Amino acid sequence: MTAERINGKAFAASLRERVGEHAAQFEASAGRRAGLAVVLVGEDPASQVYVRSKHKATVAAGMESFEHRLPADTSEEDLLALVAQLNADEAVDGILVQLPLPGHLDEQAVIASISPDKDVDGFHVTNAGRLAVGQSGFVPCTPLGCMMLLTERLGDLSGLEAVVIGRSNIVGKPMAQLLLDANATVTIAHSRTKDLPSVVRRADIVVAAVGRAEMVKADWLKEGATVIDVGINRLPPAEGEEKGRLVGDVDYAGAEGVAGAITPVPGGVGPMTIAVLLRNTLVAAYRNAD
Numbered sequence: 001m002t003a004e005r006i007n008g009k010a011f012a013a014s015l016r017e018r019v020g021e022h023a024a025q026f027e028a029s030a031g032r033r034a035g036l037a038v039v040l041v042g043e044d045p046a047s048q049v050y051v052r053s054k055h056k057a058t059v060a061a062g063m064e065s066f067e068h069r070l071p072a073d074t075s076e077e078d079l080l081a082l083v084a085q086l087n088a089d090e091a092v093d094g095i096l097v098q099l100p101l102p103g104h105l106d107e108q109a110v111i112a113s114i115s116p117d118k119d120v121d122g123f124h125v126t127n128a129g130r131l132a133v134g135q136s137g138f139v140p141c142t143p144l145g146c147m148m149l150l151t152e153r154l155g156d157l158s159g160l161e162a163v164v165i166g167r168s169n170i171v172g173k174p175m176a177q178l179l180l181d182a183n184a185t186v187t188i189a190h191s192r193t194k195d196l197p198s199v200v201r202r203a204d205i206v207v208a209a210v211g212r213a214e215m216v217k218a219d220w221l222k223e224g225a226t227v228i229d230v231g232i233n234r235l236p237p238a239e240g241e242e243k244g245r246l247v248g249d250v251d252y253a254g255a256e257g258v259a260g261a262i263t264p265v266p267g268g269v270g271p272m273t274i275a276v277l278l279r280n281t282l283v284a285a286y287r288n289a290d
């Protein structure tokens with residue numbers, strides 16, 4: 001059996017198109033465009049690539065993009081002052097401070113300073129709390145994108161066994177909450193889990209978010225499982241390669257022979273994150289305009 005390849009890239013493109021249509025309706029009714037402010041501190045190359053893609057996608061969806069690039073030695077006071085200014089700015093519906101921040105800045109303090117109603121990343125404790133108790137708020141983009149791919153593929157998730165590998169605040173924990181809300185039976189596995197292969201083997205749904213290249217092997221999977229690979233890892237360059245290949249947390253070539261469906265890396269979960277960010281920004285615009 002060869003697993004169905006879950007085409008996150010195509011799903012993300014159609015989500016972006018739908019968001020674009022709604023953004024045009026928002027503009028017509030509100031008399032202004034929905035706006036996303038992205039703050040980048042320093043010159044981390046990966047973050048620069050992400051921020052550029054977010055800017056392009058925001059503009060392409062018919063929304064306003066406000067980019068703030070600050071030097072690496074920006075003080076916490078100055079960064080908090082910028083966030084306060086964006087919180088107060090009526091043209092700004094969503095605020096995203098790109099992580100990781102340089103080491104001298106307290107990420108938790110910076111996230112806490114963002115208005116929860118503009119926190120389109122869903123990282124503020126108020127939004128984490130809302131998700132935990134089932135109130136509507138903003139849900140982190142990557143796990144929400146994973147849920148969209150899962151429900152598109154499987155429909156109702158009630159009673160399915162789901163194993164989330166990884167317990168980060170950004171992916172693992174919110175992912176588990178979302179699966180629980182969808183009535184799956186959820187296990188969160190992590191680096192201290194005993195006999196991880198046998199835990200994973202009982203899963204109808206596997207979400208791998210550990211950041212370790214090709215860690216999940218084919219013989220860990222139940223036949224027909226749906227596998228969502230959140231990892232993006234670059235392998236060391238092989239002979240004759242300038243850059244190493246990008247791979248996920250799952251050994252795709254092996255897993256393809258066992259799983260029922262699997263997201264590729266790249267082209268699976270990755271493109272969903274930005275599409276959901278645009279969706280969250282538009283939701284923020286409608287909520288803030290009320």
Ligand code: GUN
Nearest residue numbers: 096097098099100121141
């Ligand atoms: N860095 C890597 N991914 C993300 C993300 O989704 N949001 C923010 N703010 N920073 C990131």
